């Protein structure tokens with residue numbers, strides 16, 4: 390019998406296609422320093438999943454501390470096996486993972502909280518989202534900021550909306566070679582009455598074929614004005630929106646500037662910042 394092919398672990402594909410933790414941390418650092426004229430030392434990564442961002446934070450400076458919260462223990466376990474294992478023992482001691490709900494998990498007070506890749510959209514009721522924002526505010530030091538991201542644009546409200554990107558290949562730490570592959574974001578359903586949406590991530594990986602519905606999200610797509618209003622209702626002193634421009638190919642230039650107005654384009658990703 391030929392040797393059995395090793396199963397492909399979707400978390401590798403997710404981290405390679407979706408996450409850019411250095412871009413997120415650079416942005417958060419810039420905005421924190423702009424507001425508070427000093428450098429943050431501690432972060433809380435909400436909906437941390439594999440805790441990639443928390444791990445990167447403690448690698449950057451020996452004074453950095455990170456808390457990560459996720460209620461899915463198997464994903465935290467994966468993060469411990471593959472992301473925390475990349476850290477020295479001293480760095481590992483500065484990452485604190487909590488298996489719990491972001492609505493009520495207790496952490497030490499931190500300078501920055503981050504909730505990325507639209508994860509807060511899991512909360513579909515305004516009151517629940519406000520309670521979540523209040524919990525984040527309570528977990529922040531007096532000089533604190535809360536950074537999240539959200540997508541939108543005229544195409545984001547189309548019932549069927551696929552976004553395909555080619556992602557460079559890589560080799561996993563256990564030696565599995567993954568060639569350049571396709572990441573497909575499918576917005577399968579969108580209800581204009583309540584903005585509830587179902588989205589899937591699919592991958593097309595040479596040698597492994599089509600991996601359908603590797604990840605599925607059942608969300609409410611919140612709008613920028615709603616998020617800003619709810620941040621203020623939760624007690625944040627400011628709610629700011631940072632948006633990118635577009636390069637000549639129509640792609641994001643990845644430079645996020647504070648905006649009060651913006652062209653109604655087909656698609657954008659914004660950072661929203663709550664200032665304590």
Ligand SMILES: C[S@@+](CC[C@H](N)C(=O)[O-])C[C@H]1O[C@@H](n2cnc3c(N)ncnc32)[C@H](O)[C@@H]1O
Pocket residue numbers: 407408435436437438439458459460461464489490491492505506507508511
């Ligand atoms: C979209 S993934 C985000 C992963 C990663 N942090 C990122 O930025 O790409 C969402 C994660 O949120 C977790 N999650 C969803 N609702 C949660 C809640 N109420 N409390 C804690 N974790 C939650 C899920 O288990 C999942 O790992």
